[in-house]
Amino acid sequence: MTPPTPSPAAPLEVTDEDSVTPAKPSALKGNESRSPGRLAWSRFKRDRAGVISGYVVLFFFVVAICAPLISKLYGKDPYTTYGINIPGLLNEFNFPVKPNGGISSEFWFGIEPQLGRDVFTFLLYGIRNSLLIATAATLLTTLFGVVIGITAGYLGGKTDYLVGRVIDILLAFPQTLFFIAFWPVVLAIFVSPEENTPVWLTVTSLIIVMTVFGWASIARLLRGEVLALREREFVEAAKVTGASPARIIFKELLPNLWTPILIQSTLLLPIYVTAEAGLAFLGVGLQDPTPDWGVMLQFGAKYYQDDITFMLFPGLSMVIFVVAFNLLGDSVRDALDPKTKR
Amino acid sequence: MSSTTPLLDVAGLTKHFPVKGGFPIRRTIGAVQAVDGLDFQVAEGESLGLVGESGCGKSTTGRLITRLLEPTAGKISYRGQDITHAGRKDLAPIRSEIQMIFQDPYASLNPRQTVGKIISGPMEINNIKPEGGREKRVRELLEIVGLNPEHYNRFPHEFSGGQRQRIGVARALALEPKLIVADEPVSALDVSIQAQVVNLLQQLQRDLGIAFVFIAHDLAVVRHFSQRVAVMYLGKIVEIADRDDLYGNPRHPYTRALLSAVPEATADETPARERIRLVGDVPSPISPPSGCRFRTRCWKATDKCASEAPPLVQVEGNKPGHLTACHYPETADTVPSPHLTKDPEAAA
Numbered sequence: 001m002t003p004p005t006p007s008p009a010a011p012l013e014v015t016d017e018d019s020v021t022p023a024k025p026s027a028l029k030g031n032e033s034r035s036p037g038r039l040a041w042s043r044f045k046r047d048r049a050g051v052i053s054g055y056v057v058l059f060f061f062v063v064a065i066c067a068p069l070i071s072k073l074y075g076k077d078p079y080t081t082y083g084i085n086i087p088g089l090l091n092e093f094n095f096p097v098k099p100n101g102g103i104s105s106e107f108w109f110g111i112e113p114q115l116g117r118d119v120f121t122f123l124l125y126g127i128r129n130s131l132l133i134a135t136a137a138t139l140l141t142t143l144f145g146v147v148i149g150i151t152a153g154y155l156g157g158k159t160d161y162l163v164g165r166v167i168d169i170l171l172a173f174p175q176t177l178f179f180i181a182f183w184p185v186v187l188a189i190f191v192s193p194e195e196n197t198p199v200w201l202t203v204t205s206l207i208i209v210m211t212v213f214g215w216a217s218i219a220r221l222l223r224g225e226v227l228a229l230r231e232r233e234f235v236e237a238a239k240v241t242g243a244s245p246a247r248i249i250f251k252e253l254l255p256n257l258w259t260p261i262l263i264q265s266t267l268l269l270p271i272y273v274t275a276e277a278g279l280a281f282l283g284v285g286l287q288d289p290t291p292d293w294g295v296m297l298q299f300g301a302k303y304y305q306d307d308i309t310f311m312l313f314p315g316l317s318m319v320i321f322v323v324a325f326n327l328l329g330d331s332v333r334d335a336l337d338p339k340t341k342r
Numbered sequence: 343m344s345s346t347t348p349l350l351d352v353a354g355l356t357k358h359f360p361v362k363g364g365f366p367i368r369r370t371i372g373a374v375q376a377v378d379g380l381d382f383q384v385a386e387g388e389s390l391g392l393v394g395e396s397g398c399g400k401s402t403t404g405r406l407i408t409r410l411l412e413p414t415a416g417k418i419s420y421r422g423q424d425i426t427h428a429g430r431k432d433l434a435p436i437r438s439e440i441q442m443i444f445q446d447p448y449a450s451l452n453p454r455q456t457v458g459k460i461i462s463g464p465m466e467i468n469n470i471k472p473e474g475g476r477e478k479r480v481r482e483l484l485e486i487v488g489l490n491p492e493h494y495n496r497f498p499h500e501f502s503g504g505q506r507q508r509i510g511v512a513r514a515l516a517l518e519p520k521l522i523v524a525d526e527p528v529s530a531l532d533v534s535i536q537a538q539v540v541n542l543l544q545q546l547q548r549d550l551g552i553a554f555v556f557i558a559h560d561l562a563v564v565r566h567f568s569q570r571v572a573v574m575y576l577g578k579i580v581e582i583a584d585r586d587d588l589y590g591n592p593r594h595p596y597t598r599a600l601l602s603a604v605p606e607a608t609a610d611e612t613p614a615r616e617r618i619r620l621v622g623d624v625p626s627p628i629s630p631p632s633g634c635r636f637r638t639r640c641w642k643a644t645d646k647c648a649s650e651a652p653p654l655v656q657v658e659g660n661k662p663g664h665l666t667a668c669h670y671p672e673t674a675d676t677v678p679s680p681h682l683t684k685d686p687e688a689a690a
Contacts, residue, residue: 035454035456035497036453036454036497036499232449232450233444233445233446233449233450234449234450234451234452236405236410236442236444236450237442237444237450237451237510237513238463238467239410240408240410240437240440240441240442241437241438241441241463241464241467241468241513241517242430242433242434242437242438242464242467242468243463243467244430244467247467251463252452255452255454255455256452256453256454258454
């Protein structure tokens with residue numbers, strides 16, 4: 001049901017079409033049939049804002065995936081302290097000598113004050129790490145939310161009651177506060193305070209904690225959807241033919257739930273990106289030597305009175321990403337649910 | 343019917359839905375007696391019509407036979423095998439023989455599956471591999487129910503209500519059932535489409551020898567389709583008889599009232615029929631009346647009706663197989679007392 005990635009030529013063909021009538025060529029073929037998914041895809045292709053934001057999001061993901069390749073071609077990495085190693089880049093106050101954060105043909109986005117690391121590769125890897133955490137958390141959240149929500153909704157009774165109360169408690173929990181307050185406690189269980197926390201542990205615990213608090217809202221939404229769907233006659237029809245509960249859940253119910261699942265997860269990812277950056281900014285989560293959007297913003301906030309450039313690149317790229325992803329989420333919803341009107 | 347075991351034998355079938363209430367601890371405070379002690383048989387290749395007004399337990403009966411609901415009491419046997427409380431695994435071999443056609447063609451087809459997938463699904467579940475593959479069989483089935491086999495890859499939203507109901511019929515046929523429970527299969531369709539679907543079902547019954555339990559509230563449709571008809575009122579069968587017997591010689595007052603409500607097209611040839619207009623509403627199935635359940639609306643009710651529930655028996659003057667549950671059965675010349683029930687316009 002997931003629409004394939006857009007082919008470059010696709011939006012050009014249909015942008016001028018009337019927005020109500022379906023694409024003519026396929027209607028003429030007569031016997032060719034259009035699944036609800038394909039109808040949604042053709043609606044999506046007609047939404048210009050959606051397609052453009054789709055490309056923007058795609059661009060960010062490509063950049064994130066190709067970060068090592070790009071930095072290799074670019075010839076720099078995010079860890080080397082160029083400013084200290086090469087004299088003449090930083091002045092006596094440890095600020096870049098050149099204006100606008102030291103932007104030059106060699107350092108495209110400038111260099112950091114103090115350590116003199118390359119901002120461009122730092123941002124690339126920051127995007128990579130942020131998107132890795134946010135994507136993993138989104139996938140896990142969706143997976144748990146879907147499984148728990150559908151099971152609770154389909155089984156009903158005591159299971160449903162129990163799951164419902166757990167969801168209530170989780171949704172009532174102040175997530176960010178918990179993070180700030182308990183983060184050191186949780187980490188102390190694994191690592192003694194003297195040692196450095198390994199990055200993988202930080203990343204894993206971030207993903208786990210985000211998932212633990214995130215699945216509840218998706219689960220609640222899907223539980224409601226399943227409650228409505230399971231009384232439909234096509235479920236009874238499957239039961240009459242002897243279908244097992246697993247078959248009913250995965251073959252009959254799940255295909256009807258892709259719409260809310262897809263919408264929820266596309267809206268969830270930007271939330272996780274900002275949440276993760278916010279935590280890093282507050283000093284929880286990823287820490288300085290590890291490139292990250294939040295770490296960069298924290299760094300930029302230290303110097304923005306002297307030079308706004310360090311704030312500009314991570315801030316702008318994040319705003320573009322989040323706005324594009326939210327617009328994409330909106331378009332996906334509009335395409336999948338043609339009854340909603342904006 | 344008496345010599346061999348019937349295809350389906352239902353005895354004392356009862357379904358009570360618990361009514362929960364109370365705070366803070368929820369407990370059962372009553373029961374909706376949706377179906378209360380049904381007895382009937384369906385012979386092989388026979389069509390039994392089940393009629394009655396809304397809420398009388400027709401659909402519940404259908405869902406009990408197909409075991410979508412768990413009976414509270416009573417016994418359902420299929421070919422002599424007790425399936426009353428059989429689990430999903432025990433039911434597996436019988437599932438393919440008892441199928442169901444649903445009322446709402448818009449809700450009974452999964453909107454995300456193609457027609458081919460919908461119809462081949464039952465074969466997949468029961469691991470049936472027809473000769474020439476499932477797709478070929480699905481195309482055959484589509485042809486049998488009067489659809490274009492080319493529609494194999496289409497989705498339900500591309501079809502009209504009547505076509506969708508045909509898809510539902512094809513799905514039911516996919517397992518080559520011996521018994522189909524049709525739960526108001528045409529009541530959601532246009533009148534012009536109703537006839538097509540009923541004729542299709544009738545043709546299938548004739549050609550494939552499938553027995554039907556045909557649930558409907560439309561007496562004309564049932565008369566057209568069923569060899570035997572059972573009339574239900576408030577969870578009980580009040581009268582069961584061969585079609586012509588029931589329509590020609592109704593013995594239960596309720597049957598009579600139902601039949602009199604059917605509009606007649608032959609206005610000027612036959613004298614206008616007495617229109618029996620029942621007063622009041624159907625009593626709540628949570629607390630049905632004592633004795634005969636119809637007594638609160640019956641023009642003949644006496645104290646006996648309140649104290650004693652009439653058994654479903656062959657009353658005097660009935661042909662064999664015509665059973666009526668009434669203390670004071672109607673006869674051909676019984677005329678309901680005018681002050682209570684007769685249509686004032688018809689009397690004038």
